Amino acid sequence: MTKHPFRADAALAAGCSVWHIGGWLAIGPVPSAGQAALLGAAMCLPTLPLAWRRTRPWVSFCGVVAGYCIWLFTVGPHMTGQIGMIFVMISLYSAARWTARPRSLVAAVIVGTVLAVPELARTAASGAPVAEVVLEGTALTAFLFGIPVCVWLAGNGRRRAHEDAARLRELAERLRAERELNARHAVLTERARIAGDLHDVVAGQVSAIALTARTVEGSEQARLIAATADQALEDMRRIIGLLADGAEEIEPRASLADLDRLIKIVEGAGCRVTGPASLPRSLSSSVETSAYRIIQEALTNVVKHAGPTDVQISLTQAPLTITVTNGPKAHGHEAESGSGLGMIGLRERAALYGGTLEAGPHRDGWRVRAVLPTAERP
Numbered sequence: 001m002t003k004h005p006f007r008a009d010a011a012l013a014a015g016c017s018v019w020h021i022g023g024w025l026a027i028g029p030v031p032s033a034g035q036a037a038l039l040g041a042a043m044c045l046p047t048l049p050l051a052w053r054r055t056r057p058w059v060s061f062c063g064v065v066a067g068y069c070i071w072l073f074t075v076g077p078h079m080t081g082q083i084g085m086i087f088v089m090i091s092l093y094s095a096a097r098w099t100a101r102p103r104s105l106v107a108a109v110i111v112g113t114v115l116a117v118p119e120l121a122r123t124a125a126s127g128a129p130v131a132e133v134v135l136e137g138t139a140l141t142a143f144l145f146g147i148p149v150c151v152w153l154a155g156n157g158r159r160r161a162h163e164d165a166a167r168l169r170e171l172a173e174r175l176r177a178e179r180e181l182n183a184r185h186a187v188l189t190e191r192a193r194i195a196g197d198l199h200d201v202v203a204g205q206v207s208a209i210a211l212t213a214r215t216v217e218g219s220e221q222a223r224l225i226a227a228t229a230d231q232a233l234e235d236m237r238r239i240i241g242l243l244a245d246g247a248e249e250i251e252p253r254a255s256l257a258d259l260d261r262l263i264k265i266v267e268g269a270g271c272r273v274t275g276p277a278s279l280p281r282s283l284s285s286s287v288e289t290s291a292y293r294i295i296q297e298a299l300t301n302v303v304k305h306a307g308p309t310d311v312q313i314s315l316t317q318a319p320l321t322i323t324v325t326n327g328p329k330a331h332g333h334e335a336e337s338g339s340g341l342g343m344i345g346l347r348e349r350a351a352l353y354g355g356t357l358e359a360g361p362h363r364d365g366w367r368v369r370a371v372l373p374t375a376e377r378p
Helices: 005-027 033-044 048-052 057-074 084-098 101-124 130-214 220-244 256-268 285-305 341-352
Strands: 272-274 310-316 320-326 356-362 365-372
Touching: 005 033, 005 048, 005 084, 033 057, 048 057, 048 084, 057 084, 057 101, 084 101, 084 130, 101 130, 130 341, 256 272, 256 285, 256 310, 285 310, 285 320, 285 341, 285 365, 341 356, 341 365
Parallel strands: 272 310
Antiparallel strands: 310 320, 320 365, 356 365
């Protein structure tokens, strides 16, 4: 629909009026000056209501049909071309397009009746044999009712298509909002898991500080350090509890030492995995956990989307680069649908160390590559 439908429809009504009057002047005799005003008014009766065909479709339809009936019994008999029928069809299409189905279907019946009754009356008055009158009347009825039905189907189909498109737009908007909500939830969940992993690392280090401080006998400063470390542990547990509230259950901390066990699990699913030649050194526990989680998610996606295929895992340092590459999808394997939330979580882990994570097609398969530039210990 245009921004100003009434303006466009008013222009349409004016154009149809000019066309209608021009058709009369081209076909019929030129009217006298006294008849010009009445003739012009009669010719405009079935056209002017078209100006409201979208803003008030039912009122416009009734006005066009009423104007057509007046025109039909005043000027119509003197014309050889039924131009007025075109305006009735436009109003019927508009009623079917912008009016609910029960009322618009009534409009189609009204138009069929308005078109058929004069023709059937003319056929009955022709004086032809009854059999011919019945046969011709049946054919005329089918034809003159068929035209409005076709017009109604076109308008009603356009209305339904518009409504379906509106529903699809609404559904797409809901899906977009739900996707954003799920993405935020995935970020929060991954951050909670990261916090849990960091808790395991930092808690061990702080506990070591407290234990070392307690071994120093008779030192007030050592007792203060031990008490401060204990308080730090308690505060950290409280913060971790807030982060993990409502998130998924946090898994135990993992490290690259568990990579062999993960590879065996993936090989049990039919994949042929080539692991890294050696593991990076001088990595903190939190970095090892993040590296393991990235590899774990990448291998999980291989099993889900590619099935039994070749997989290569690469780990390099300076900067720490993690690459998981798989071959083409196994023949006959049906890929599972994914939400992409796992990759969102991995990007959160990479961003924690100022890095990036890329995932996309590589040769005939897929590659996940994460770079963690600030992961190295000084």
